[in-house]
Amino acid sequence: MLLVVIALGFSMAIMISIPSGIMANQEATQNLTQNFSSTITNMQEEINKTATLIECQTSSGQVFPSGAPTGMPRFGSRQEVFVNETVGDEIRSIEGVKDVVPFLEKSSNETTSETLSTPRGSFTILRPLYTITGVPLNSSFIDSYSVLPTNLTAGRNLQEGDSGVLLMSSNLSDYFGVGVGGTVTINEESFTVVGIYEPTSQGRVETRMVCMNLTDAQTVTGEVRNVSRFDVYAEDASYVDAIADVIEATYSELSVTTYKDRLTQLQNMQNMYNETLKNAESTLSQTQTVAFQEIIIAIAASSLIVFFTMLYTTRERTKEIGTLKAIGFSNWNVMSQFMLEGILISIAAGAVGIAIGIVGAPTLTSLLLPHVSMFGSTQIGRFQELGNPLSAIGSQATTASLNPQLIFLAFGAAVLLGALGSLYPAWRASRTSPMEALRYE
Amino acid sequence: MSELVLETQKLDKIYKLGGRTIRALSDVNLQVKKGDFISIMGSSGSGKTTLLNMLGCLDKPTSGEVILDNVDVTKVPERKLYKIRRHKVGFIFQTFNLLPYLNAIENVELPMEGTKESGDKKKQRARELLKTVGLSEREEHRPHRLSAGEQQRVAIARALANDPTIVLADEPTGNLDTKTKYEIVRLLSTLNIDQGTTIIMVTHDSHIATRAGRMLSLYDGKLLAKEKEGTHLLKKELICPYCGGEIQPDNTFCPHCGKKL
Numbered sequence: 001m002l003l004v005v006i007a008l009g010f011s012m013a014i015m016i017s018i019p020s021g022i023m024a025n026q027e028a029t030q031n032l033t034q035n036f037s038s039t040i041t042n043m044q045e046e047i048n049k050t051a052t053l054i055e056c057q058t059s060s061g062q063v064f065p066s067g068a069p070t071g072m073p074r075f076g077s078r079q080e081v082f083v084n085e086t087v088g089d090e091i092r093s094i095e096g097v098k099d100v101v102p103f104l105e106k107s108s109n110e111t112t113s114e115t116l117s118t119p120r121g122s123f124t125i126l127r128p129l130y131t132i133t134g135v136p137l138n139s140s141f142i143d144s145y146s147v148l149p150t151n152l153t154a155g156r157n158l159q160e161g162d163s164g165v166l167l168m169s170s171n172l173s174d175y176f177g178v179g180v181g182g183t184v185t186i187n188e189e190s191f192t193v194v195g196i197y198e199p200t201s202q203g204r205v206e207t208r209m210v211c212m213n214l215t216d217a218q219t220v221t222g223e224v225r226n227v228s229r230f231d232v233y234a235e236d237a238s239y240v241d242a243i244a245d246v247i248e249a250t251y252s253e254l255s256v257t258t259y260k261d262r263l264t265q266l267q268n269m270q271n272m273y274n275e276t277l278k279n280a281e282s283t284l285s286q287t288q289t290v291a292f293q294e295i296i297i298a299i300a301a302s303s304l305i306v307f308f309t310m311l312y313t314t315r316e317r318t319k320e321i322g323t324l325k326a327i328g329f330s331n332w333n334v335m336s337q338f339m340l341e342g343i344l345i346s347i348a349a350g351a352v353g354i355a356i357g358i359v360g361a362p363t364l365t366s367l368l369l370p371h372v373s374m375f376g377s378t379q380i381g382r383f384q385e386l387g388n389p390l391s392a393i394g395s396q397a398t399t400a401s402l403n404p405q406l407i408f409l410a411f412g413a414a415v416l417l418g419a420l421g422s423l424y425p426a427w428r429a430s431r432t433s434p435m436e437a438l439r440y441e
Numbered sequence: 442m443s444e445l446v447l448e449t450q451k452l453d454k455i456y457k458l459g460g461r462t463i464r465a466l467s468d469v470n471l472q473v474k475k476g477d478f479i480s481i482m483g484s485s486g487s488g489k490t491t492l493l494n495m496l497g498c499l500d501k502p503t504s505g506e507v508i509l510d511n512v513d514v515t516k517v518p519e520r521k522l523y524k525i526r527r528h529k530v531g532f533i534f535q536t537f538n539l540l541p542y543l544n545a546i547e548n549v550e551l552p553m554e555g556t557k558e559s560g561d562k563k564k565q566r567a568r569e570l571l572k573t574v575g576l577s578e579r580e581e582h583r584p585h586r587l588s589a590g591e592q593q594r595v596a597i598a599r600a601l602a603n604d605p606t607i608v609l610a611d612e613p614t615g616n617l618d619t620k621t622k623y624e625i626v627r628l629l630s631t632l633n634i635d636q637g638t639t640i641i642m643v644t645h646d647s648h649i650a651t652r653a654g655r656m657l658s659l660y661d662g663k664l665l666a667k668e669k670e671g672t673h674l675l676k677k678e679l680i681c682p683y684c685g686g687e688i689q690p691d692n693t694f695c696p697h698c699g700k701k702l
Contacts, residue, residue, distance in 0.1 A: 323538040326499060327552040327599065328527020331520065435499040438534070 001309075005345060008305045009352025012417075014364060015298040016357045016410040018291045020403070021365030025287055029280050036273040040266070047262045049146075052098070054232040054244050055257040056091070058083055080106060082226035083253055091232055094246050096239030101141050102227040104134035104217045109187070130172055130208040132186065134217025134227075137162050145231065149211060155180035155195030158211065166191040167211040169199040175208075186210070189220045230254070287369050294368055299417065302349075306421025310342045314429040321429050322437025335430035342422025343415055350414030354407055446606050446639055447473035447496065452505035454491055454662070465491040466502070466662045473607065478633040478673050479641045480653035488662040489643040490611055496641065497530045497609045498522045510606050527552060531600030535612035537592040539584040545571060545595045546580040552602040570598035573636075574628060590621035597628060601638070608632075610642040614649050623701070626652045627693070630673050 058081040088100045107128030115124050135147050139160040142148060148157055149167060158167055166184065168176065173196060176184050184191045191212065199207045218224050232247070234240045237259070244256045314321065324334055357364070452469040455462060465488045473479060483489045494500040495507055498514050506513050509529055517525060531552075539548045549567035558566070571580055574594040584592050593613060600608050610629065614622040626649050632638045633654075644650050654673040658665040672682035681688050686697030694701055 319536075319538065320540060323532075323534070323540070324551070325523070326497065326526060326532045326534075328523055328530075328555075328603065330523040330555070333523075333555055433499075435494045438499070438538075 001345075004305060004309050005349045005352055008302055008346065008349030009356055011298050011302045011305065012350055012353030012410060012414060013356035013360065014368065015295055015302065015413065016353060016406055017361040017364040018295050018298070018368060020357075020361050020406055021369050022288060022291050023403075024365075025284050025369075029277075029284050032280055033277060036277060040270055040273065043266050043269070047259065047266060050262075051237045051259045052234040052240060053259065054234065054240060054247070056230040056232055056247055056251070056254040057257070058228045059253055059255050080228065081253055082106075082223050082228050083251070085225045085227055087251060087254075088227065088230055090250075091230060091247060094243055096235050096243055097232055098235045099141070099144070099233040101145060101147055101231040101233070102136060102214065103147075103229040103231070104132075104214055104221065104223060104226065105228045106132050106217070106221040106223060108132060129175065130169075130210060132217050132221055133209055133211045134214035134221075135211060136214045145233065147231070149197040149199075149209075151198045151200075152195050153198050155193065157195055158213070162194070163213050163216055164191055165194045165212065166216075167195045167197060168193050169207065169209045170196050171199060172208050172210065184210070187220050187222075189216075191216070291369055299413075302346075302417045303421040306342055306346055306418055307425065309345065310338060310422040310425035311428075313341070314338060314425045318432060318437045318440040321432050322434045322440065325432070325434035326438060331430040334432075335426045338426035338429050339419060339422050342426065343418035346414045346418025346421070347411065350411055353414070354410055357410070444475050445472055446475045446510060447471070447641075448506075448508045449496070450506045450508070452492070452495060452507065453503045454488070454495065454500070455503045464662055466495070469505070469662075469664045471657070471664060473639060473641065475639055476633070476637045477639050477641075478630060478654040478671075479657060480650040480655070480671065481641065481643045481657045481659055482645060482647060482650045483643075483659035484645055487659040489645075489659055491662075492659065493609050493611050493641070493643050496607070497532060498525050527555070528603050529606040531603070531605035531608040533593070533596050533600050533608065533610035533613045535615040537584070537589070537596045537616070539592055539595055539599075541584055544581050544583050545576060545587065545598075548584070548595055549598045549602055552599060556603065566602065567598070570601055571595070573601070573632070574598045588621075589617050590624055593617065593621075593625050594628065597625075597632075601632070606639065608638055608640045610640060612644055613642060614644065614646060622646075622649060623652075633673070 082104070085102055088102045091097060092100045108130045110129040111126045112129050113124055113126050115122050135158065137158055137160050142158075142160065149169075152167075153170055155167075158165070168184070173179060176182070176193075178184060178193055180193055180196060182193050184193055191210075197211075199209065212220075214227075218226060232243065234243055240258050241260075244258045247254060248256050321334060324337075329337075449469050449471045452466055452471075453464075454466040455464050457463075469492060471492075481489055481492065491500065495502050496509070498507075498509075498517075501515055505515070507515050509525065512525070514522070514525055540551065543551070546564065546567045549570050550563045553563045553566065556563075568577075568580065571577055574597050576591060576594050576598070579587060579591060584595070587595065593616075597608075597613075600610075608629075613629070614625050617625060626642075629640055629642065630652060633640055640653075642649075642653060650656050651671045652673055653671040656669040656671045658667075679688050680686070681695040681697060681700070683695060683700045684698035686695060688695055688697075
């Protein structure tokens with residue numbers, strides 16, 4: 001009997017674990033969809049705000065070199081190139097240009113090694129510890145364009161005339177070990193931290209940055225009068241293409257990105273997201289089909305176990321049934337007696353099943369639903385490889401766990417299956433002729 | 442003249458076994474008065490158990506009537522028969538047939554299951570019955586911890602639970618040793634004398650059969666016309682069946698001749 005209860009319990013554990021796995025899957029897909037759409041929306045908004053913006057970045061190498069994975073550290077930083085500030089003045093003289101905002105972005109001398117795991121192996125890359133960004137603290141720029149970080153968590157933002165101060169991304173406060181008002185030394189120059197901001201996440205790779213006056217940045221990095229990027233603003237969106245053409249033709253060291261380019265990028269990204277979502281959804285529906293079949297099998301197995309157990313029991317106890325009927329039990333009395341027994345066995349098994357389920361739901365679901373784990377590795381791996389913001393989304397774990405609702409449901413199912421499985425055996429028992437039953441040895 | 446509690450008229454039972462037709466009972470006419478203690482003797486295959494099943498509403502005759510408490514039970518539909526079995530008949534089996542997972546008192550309460558009595562009343566009644574059969578000390582024991590004789594006592598208490606019109610005992614001493622056999626049959630006759638319980642006992646043991654008041658014999662499904670008187674009647678009248686001396690109801694041995702009563 002104990003064996004029966006355990007076998008039945010196992011079957012029930014499968015029955016309740018699978019929905020939990022499916023629910024975890026659904027949740028993951030939902031999260032994916034939500035994150036995708038919010039990412040796209042944010043980017044769309046960002047792009048719409050900057051119809052007149054032409055980004056001119058000094059050409060640089062790839063952040064993540066592609067190729068076969070090795071355990072060897074790779075230097076993952078840009079091949080940094082700088083141009084003289086005066087280029088900005090030249091660009092300003094192009095017809096239709098309203099403003100040119102120069103920036104200096106240079107990696108710190110300190111580096112850190114990071115390990116990124118992808119399905120093709122894990123990469124160890126060397127990355128600069130942080131980026132020094134110089135921003136022209138000119139009130140006309142600050143007021144008109146988004147040149148400064150916006151999401152401050154402490155202190156104040158930079159303002160015109162600031163010198164010897166900096167803004168720090170929050171993920172650097174540990175490294176420097178100071179907060180607002182503290183002093184930070186970069187290349188033997190001291191700066192006072194006036195504010196801390198929350199960096200926007202670039203996937204797994206969070207940007208770590210200090211932000212300061214452009215001239216301060218040029219001095220501290222040794223790139224005097226040099227800059228790495230211009231944000232060129234056109235008088236009107238209609239000038240953008242012409243300006244971009246001129247800049248591209250004149251300055252080969254600058255790579256130009258316009259509103260159109262950004263839209264195309266967004267489109268590409270959206271396509272990729274959709275592709276990914278479609279994959280996730282088809283995986284989910286496949287998983288659901290498998291799960292459905294498995295649940296049916298588990299239900300069938302459970303009721304068959306109850307059925308045969310009760311059939312065996314009633315046969316074994318034929319004489320008892322005869323006795324009960326001889327001393328005045330009605331058919332209904334006998335039937336309900338055995339139904340009750342079936343249900344009790346089933347409930348005991350349900351308890352065992354829930355116990356197994358609580359402990360083993362993740363294992364069981366990953367065994368029974370091979371697709372569940374795919375969310376955990378393959379798909380996410382692709383994002384990581386691409387160095388894409390999606391990697392952060394993908395890293396959400398899909399762990400199956402039992403919630404109280406499911407446990408409650410499982411008890412209901414146990415009662416139902418017990419009743420279902422013992423229906424025929426109990427009915428048969430109730431129909432036994434007492435005379436025949438008493439003769440049975 | 443005592444009232445008639447059970448009567449059969451022209452009872453026939455024909456079985457078809459394979460291709461053969463077996464006449465298990467033929468033209469059985471039996472009259473049982475209230476307070477009777479009847480033994481029915483017969484060799485195996487003579488139809489004793491068939492007759493008992495008929496009387497206990499476990500089986501239907503091929504033809505004839507069984508009138509129990511003025512009701513022809515052969516006309517009662519199967520789905521209502523359980524009420525008659527519950528309230529009018531008490532069964533005692535050769536193999537006791539106690540439920541192994543219930544203790545003595547629960548076994549006795551079993552026939553009262555489904556009646557309207559409250560739980561306390563059932564328990565009280567079961568306790569009284571166990572006291573009657575002399576098992577007050579063993580209420581909580583499960584059957585496997587009771588001796589064969591004790592188990593049969595529990596079974597007798599169970600048969601009496603709903604104060605039945607008639608108690609049917611099918612070879613009640615068949616699985617007992619000689620000493621216990623007499624104890625059980627003495628218990629039955631005491632119940633008959635003290636409480637007026639009507640008892641029909643089927644046995645193939647002539648020593649046991651003679652302990653009843655009326656001795657009937659079945660032979661090839663026919664009830665023999667000749668009916669003998671058992672020693673029970675004499676005991677009922679407090680006369681020793683062996684020497685004719687006066688005895689007391691609770692005497693185990695005759696105080697005059699020393700024979701076992």
